[in-house]
């Protein structure tokens with residue numbers, strides 16, 4: 608069978624428990640070869656656990672997982688040379704120097720990329736002799752990404768690849784992921800950053816409490832309610848919204864989406880905006896950061912999970 612006849616990753620009904628905690632609760636996802644999939648969810652949603660089962664680091668309690676057509680646990684020896692893994696939080700030896708670590712990993716690969724080139728591309732040239740423990744969090748992340756890529760994997764797992772990075776380093780990583788995609792490499796990444804998912808992913812899977820709550824391309828997820836807009840403002844938490852609901856036309860959804868963040872969703876017209884600001888004035892409430900916008904991926908995420916994203 609040609610390797611392109613099956614998806615790069617196929618997960619169905621995945622269940623994983625830690626004692627009484629159900630970390631993953633019947634999760635399904637399909638990652639097509641040559642595409643980028645972003646797994647998006649609040650803290651503790653089960654993203655890392657899912658990725659670690661796919662990598663063969665954890666054993667599932669139920670469900671089916673196929674990675675490049677293989678069982679990650681049973682066929683780990685065949686799978687490992689074909690995948691690259693960037694774990695959450697780096698994972699380097701404290702005393703090892705950046706270039707030593709990358710060269711060591713490169714020696715394990717049949718046809719590695721040039722470590723010096725990767726060091727340069729990832730902006731680590733000035734820190735090659737720095738011990739891992741003295742690298743900044745963002746530098747450790749970049750080194751970890753280099754280690755995941757040096758073996759020219761067909762499929763890469765990136766667990767929060769830009770966590771702790773400054774905007775410039777983040778941009779670098781985005782460019783690298785786009786270049787990987789252009790080269791036909793398949794990528795499964797986890798992220799809390801909407802702009803990251805929107806910029807990089809062909810397919811976004813939103814996960815909450817171990818289950819998929821929505822999935823699609825970023826455009827599909829946001830265009831579902833293309834005519835709807837969202838009015839959003841911040842004010843003191845716990846405002847009583849009954850009077851506001853009564854004053855607004857039917858069909859608008861009004862709620863405190865997360866502590867101190869209020870949303871009015873639906874057909875927002877100038878009259879609705881005026882009603883909301885008048886109500887705020889009556890309540891003696893200064894509505895801060897008031898915006899009216901089309902629904903973004905972040906709005907979809909908050910609506911589905913009831914949680915703000917971690918910044």
Ligand SMILES: Nc1ncnc2c1ncn2[C@@H]1O[C@H](COP(=O)(O)OP(=O)(O)OP(=O)(O)O)[C@@H](O)[C@H]1O
Nearest residue numbers: 625628629630648649650651652653654655656657
């Ligand atoms: N080794 C473990 N032992 C016990 N419980 C665990 C372990 N790893 C994760 N969990 C729990 O399983 C659930 C899912 O965790 P997981 O790390 O997979 O979520 P996540 O979506 O990756 O979260 P984050 O964004 O914070 O990394 C959480 O409730 C977490 O506390």
